[in-house]
Amino acid sequence: DAGVIQSPRHEVTEMGQEVTLRCKPISGxxxxxxxxxxxxxxxxxxxxxxxxxPIDDSGMPEDRFSAKMPNASFSTLKIQPSEPRDSAVYFxxxxxxxxxxxxxxxxxxxxxxxxxx
Amino acid sequence: xxxxxxxxxxxxxxxxxxxIINCAYENTAFDYFPWYQQFPGKGPALLIAIRxxxxxxxxxxxxxxxxxxxxxxxLHIMDSQPGDSATYFCxxxxxxxxxxxxxxxxxxxxxxx
Numbered sequence: 001d002a003g004v005i006q007s008p009r010h011e012v013t014e015m016g017q018e019v020t021l022r023c024k025p026i027s028g029x030x031x032x033x034x035x036x037x038x039x040x041x042x043x044x045x046x047x048x049x050x051x052x053x054p055i056d057d058s059g060m061p062e063d064r065f066s067a068k069m070p071n072a073s074f075s076t077l078k079i080q081p082s083e084p085r086d087s088a089v090y091f092x093x094x095x096x097x098x099x100x101x102x103x104x105x106x107x108x109x110x111x112x113x114x115x116x117x
Numbered sequence: 118x119x120x121x122x123x124x125x126x127x128x129x130x131x132x133x134x135x136x137i138i139n140c141a142y143e144n145t146a147f148d149y150f151p152w153y154q155q156f157p158g159k160g161p162a163l164l165i166a167i168r169x170x171x172x173x174x175x176x177x178x179x180x181x182x183x184x185x186x187x188x189x190x191x192l193h194i195m196d197s198q199p200g201d202s203a204t205y206f207c208x209x210x211x212x213x214x215x216x217x218x219x220x221x222x223x224x225x226x227x228x229x230x
Binding site: 045110 | 158
């Protein structure tokens with residue numbers, strides 16, 4: 001398996017523009033997570049899905065952020081409008097419910113580095 | 118309380134030395150404690166994990182020590198190597214199939230030759 005795939009790897013945009021980040025989880029995994037990583041706040045969970053259904057979105061910072069998972073192999077995180085404080089690395093991760101023996105190990109993608117100017 | 122507190126924030130160790138990273142938690146419902154390793158430009162990856170019913174787990178040069186009564190756990194890296202230079206995150210998960218992982222703030226380890 002190719003692992004979790006994220007695109008784009010880097011995104012530079014101007015304040016006010018819409019940004020869409022994409023994620024393809026590992027085939028067969030039934031959980032998908034979106035994280036944001038910054039120096040100040042560390043690794044923050046934004047939202048996670050189980051079987052394409054959003055379970056917990058309490059970490060989504062504002063209404064400007066939205067996430068969808070239209071099918072088991074694709075998810076998007078959208079920021080509209082974007083602001084400079086949204087600059088961060090955004091990670092997507094997936095896991096398998098049956099993998100309790102490994103503590104529900106999460107497999108992270110390479111991340112998308114977002115810069116909003 | 119969902120927090121996991123991690124220290125130190127950064128650590129410099131000489132090659133061959135022992136690296137020690139500490140974490141503490143409040144929620145006694147946590148039932149699994151993984152450590153993730155992150156290299157620059159990469160996503161975190163699971164390194165080693167422990168359940169609260171054991172006090173120690175060792176995998177190669179990496180050992181987790183767990184103190185349930187104190188609600189603390191630590192990662193020891195023996196014979197630290199420059200290739201171990203990375204950011205390490207402790208974490209904790211809740212029981213009952215709940216998949217949410219609470220991460221610590223991370224420790225940036227630098228192993229110097």
